[in-house]
Amino acid sequence: MSIRTWLAERLPIDAVQAAIDHKTVPLHRHSFWYYLGGMTLFFFGVQVATGILLLLYYRPSSAEAYDSVQFIMTRVPFGWLIRSLHSWSANLMVAAAFIHLFSVLYLKAYRKPREFTWLSGMVLLFITMGFGFTGYLLPWNELAFFATRVGTDIPGAIPVVGDAIVTFLRGGPDVTGATLTRFFGIHVAVLPAITTVVLGLHLLLVQYHGMSVPPSIEDEAARIGRPVRVMPFVPHFALRDLFGWMVALALLAGLSAYLPWELGRKADLFAAAPAGIRPEWYFLWTFQALKLVPGHVLGLEGELVAISVLSLGALGILLLPFLDPNTTRSRRVVNWLASAALLFMAVMTIWAYWGGE
Amino acid sequence: MPATPTNPDRRRWLDWVLGSWFAGVCGAVFFPVVRYLSPPEISEPPTLTVKAGPAATLAPNTGRLVPFGQKPALVVRLKNGELRAFAGTCTHLACTVQYRPDLEHIWCACHNGHYDLTGRNISGPPPKPLDSYEAHEQGDEIVISRRT
Amino acid sequence: MTPTIRHAVVVGGLAVWLGATGWVVVARQPGTANVQDPAVAFQGDVHQQNGVTCATCHGAGTPGPVDRTKIAALCASCHSDPAFMRKYRPQVRTDQHAQYLTSVHGQQMSKGETRVATCSDCHKAHGVLPVRDARSPVAPANVAATCATCHADADRMTAFSRDPAVFDDWSHSVHADALLERGDTSAPTCSTCHGSHGATPPGIDSVANVCSTCHVREAELYRASTKRAAFEAMDMPACLTCHSNHKIVHPNDGWIDFKEPALCATCHATDTPGAPVIRTMRSGFDQLNASFHEAEAVLTRAEEAGMLVDDGMTALRDAQERRVRLRVLVHSFAEEPFTASLTEGLAATTRAQAAGEAALEELSFRRRGLALATLAILGFLLTLGIKIRSLPKP
Structure with a gap:
């Protein structure tokens, strides 16, 4: 106790303790979705830990990248586990982030005063996809190489600045070792730095505002004239969070041991593109949508139209809290739009998997 | 059946079991990490x-x-x-x-x-x-x- | 049938027969096509590009076909003149006509037999392309088909008592496979062994020399072996005795055995001299092939389970290479270099097998580790569940 007193004189632990003691989480039939943010955070933690471990052996140059990953997979004790964990956790993190996004969307948690929580969350999602896109190339295998070539080519359709963006992304006119070094820098330095700030803001805002109660639950509580039930954050919510994380850990371990992430064949800059080039699953729907757009739409270049529509969609969803007047009607519209978007993404993904050949 | 929260013996015992399992989980996490950190037999990939x-x-x-x-x-x-x-x-x-x-x-x-x-x-x-x-x-x- | 009708049928039939034969003869006869065709074909001809005109070969006035017996001499008037040819390509050869005169084609042609090949039959009369042009009928990939226009024609070959199956035989050979399927232009086609301008079947005494231009090691071993003297005494055509001449199929380890259809069994029985060698090689290959397949199976199993088994694969490649070398050593027809090499091959398969087994062992270690970790997590989850349920109701 004396250490605690000593620390309390120097650090604001009493205040933190008080905040934790008073923190509560609403308890209702949609409470389950509150765990998705924490789940995403857990996968992010795994990414940070395994990512740092991988850095000890990985070498970011076109001559060595593939062999160093192979080295990690075959020679380093438990290297296979660390790399498979990193790959699997990355995918599960994207999945968790998407579910988090849609649960927030359906439960209208973005409404006043949580606009900036939503904004920072959307930025975090874009950053996550950036992590995925840059990380995919790092093992320097054939599939990733060609998928990156296709992926970085997309901004080329934008008038005026398109080519400059492509050159910037690739670190030259084409995907080469320069792209690898660049992606590596973005993956392990640029994005983590931005993430630290934005994630800090996001978590701070979540603490500041507390969990949002969905309008339907609020209305119900108002109708029966009783406040929404709550549970203490510690230990009730925290232990349940921990429970979820442990399930995720077991899942990750099982996936890594039974389905170790493949390495594929080393990228050959001069080889013809192999069949079955495809990006990671969370980019598949975009990939398929771009593939389906005709060459010209209303006299404009098809790809440009598709990119514009997608960008407008992204901008719309980013600014959603400011666009949604938060009436009963607008909530219904948002639900319909969200469902339509989900359906579109699902259909496109399935199409790319089974009908795209 | 939820146990009576007022039973301190039972709670202490539960916490002790929980702590032991948690130690096991930590072992399962840190054993691979420590082994990973120890240099492999061949210290670098034979690429270059x-x-x-x-x-x-x-x-x-x-x-x-x-x-x-x-x-x-x-x-x-x-x-x-x-x-x-x-x-x-x-x-x-x-x-x-x-x-x-x-x-x-x-x-x-x-x-x-x-x-x-x-x-x-x-x-x-x-x-x-x-x-x-x-x-x-x-x-x-x-x-x-x-x-x- | 009235005489008139019979007459009509006979005359009609005769007309149809004459017409058909005439058409076939005309169609087959070189140089009877439309006069404009050669002029068109001549565009792009290497001669046309170097200033040769119709009159250079056909003389002034109305051009007519050059007599077949005179074609070679006509070509030679330039192509055998070193001083003239040097002006176009300083290093060009000028011995083609001399070679042609020694060939079976040239000798028959000298006797007035016009059904044999002359320059224009292989190089074309108009539209001649340099040999290094892939479209040329004498480019490596096209030579066999060019020879086949006559040599696969049963009617024409029977007249000279030649075998019309040679092209078909060659087409089924490892050489045709290498040349046409894999595009290896160094693989032998007709002219590689028979010569081009001096085309003649290689004699029995020169067969081994022909093959050894590429199959050096085999030839070296064969020449140093006891087999050589035996084959020569029996007038056996060296390599061809076992490998045949045109239909050279991929050799098979099963050739070495005492039972037909194994090749050795053609002459050897279990009690003839050389039987111990056959026995050693037979059991050597059986041993190596079995251990190779076993190692391969283990490695495949490990690989399919998601393990990277590069070491094993390298060892297996090594074993494969030693197996290939061992197959070459068969041509020593002796036990000694064979058994030494066999030991090395078996060592390589053992290494591959060990790597595969180590990978499978590692895999089961991972599964056991996972089981332990899962057990710890499950235990933790169970206790945590109880703990959560025992928390005071909010």
Whole structure:
């Protein structure tokens, strides 16, 4: 106790303790979705830990990248586990982030005063996809190489600045070792730095505002004239969070041991593109949508139209809290739009998997 | 059935079991990490550089095949003592080539392909030259490395 | 049938027969096509590009076909003149006509037999392309088909008592496979063994020399072996005795055995001299092939389970190479270099097998580790569940 007193004189632990003691989480039939943010955070933690471990052996140059990953997979004790964990956790993190996004969307948690929580969350999602896109190339295998070539080519359709963006992304006119070094820098330095700030803001805002109660639950509580039930954050919510994380850990371990992430064949800059080039699953729907757009739409270049529509969609969803007047009607519209978007993404993904050949 | 929260003995026991299991989980997490951090037997990937055996035992006008990554490499000591290294795989049908002291050049036994001591295909079916590597002595050992 | 009808049928039939034969003869006869066709074909001809005109070969006035017996001499008037040819390509050869005169084609042609090949039959009369042009009928990939226009024609070959199956035989050979399927232009086609301008079947005494231009090691071993003297005494055509001449199929380890259809069994029985060698090689290959397949199976199993087994694969490649070398050593027809090499091959398969087994062992270690970790997590989850349920109701 004396250490605690000593620390309390120097650090604001009493205040933190008080905040934790008073923190509560609403308890209702949609409470389950509150765990998705924490789940995403857990996968992010795994990414940070395994990512740092991988850095000890990985070498970011076109001559060595593939062999160093192979080295990690075959020679380093438990290297296979660390790399498979990193790959699997990355995918599960994207999945968790998407579910988090849609649960927030359906439960209208973005409404006043949580606009900036939503904004920072959307930025975090874009950053996550950036992590995925840059990380995919790092093992320097054939599939990733060609998928990156296709992926970085997309901004080329934008008038005026398109080519400059492509050159910037690739670190030259084409995907080469320069792209690898660049992606590596973005993956392990640029994005983590931005993430630290934005994630800090996001978590701070979540603490500041507390969990949002969905309008339907609020209305119900108002109708029966009783406040929404709550549970203490510690230990009730925290232990349940921990429970979820442990399930995720077991899942990750099982996936890594039974389905170790493949390495594929080393990228050959001069080889013809192999069949079955495809990006990671969370980019598949975009990939398929771009593939389906005709060459010209209303006299404009098809790809440009598709990119514009997608960008407008992204901008719309980013600014959603400011666009949604938060009436009963607008909530219904948002639900319909969200469902339509989900359906579109699902259909496109399935199409790319089974009908795209 | 939820237990009565007022039973302190039971709660203490539960916390103790929980702590033990948690220690087990921590062990399962940290054991691989600690093993991962300990340097592997071969300390770096054999991509760019590989040790090609003692220099003293490679006499002038002889060659030696060594593994380089997953493919063989041929180290040759010329008559004047100079070291050269080449990819050991014939460019014709991927047989392993060898140094022929009598011809003083590199030869593939499969279909009589000949390469000179710069790796150029000079006779027979090989369609293109052998890749050449850097070879030099580092202490008592020959080290070959890919040209970058 | 009235005489008139019979007459009509006979005359009609005769007319149809004459017409058909005439058409076939005309169609087959070189140089009877439309006069404009040669002029068109001549565009792009290497001669046309170097200033040769119709009159250079056909003389002034109305051009007519050059007599077949005179074609070679006509070509030779330039192509055998070193001083003239040097002006176009300083290193060009000028011995083709001399070679042609020694060939079976040239000798028959000298006797006035016009059904044999002359320059224009292989190089074309108009539209001649350099040999290094891939479209040329004498480019490596096209030579066999060019020879086949006559040599696969049963009627034409029977007249000279030649075998019309040679092209078909060659087409089924490892050489045709290498040349046409894999695009290896160094693989032998007709002219590689028979010569081009001096085309003649190689004699029995020169067969081994022809094959050894590429199959050096085999030839070296064969020449040093006891087999050579035996084959020569029996007038056996060296390599061809076992490998045949045109239909050279991929050799098979099963050739070495005492039971037909194994090749050795053609002459050897279990009690003839050389039987111990056959026995050694037979059991050597059986041993190596079995251990190779076993190692391969283990490695495949490990690989399919998601393990990277590069070491094993390298060892297996090594074993494969030693197996190939061992197959070459068969041509020593002796036990000694064979058994030494066999030991090396078996050592390589053992290494591959060990790597595969180590990978499978590692895999089961991972599974056990996972089981332990899962057990710890499950235990933790179970206790945590109880703990959560025992928390006071909010």
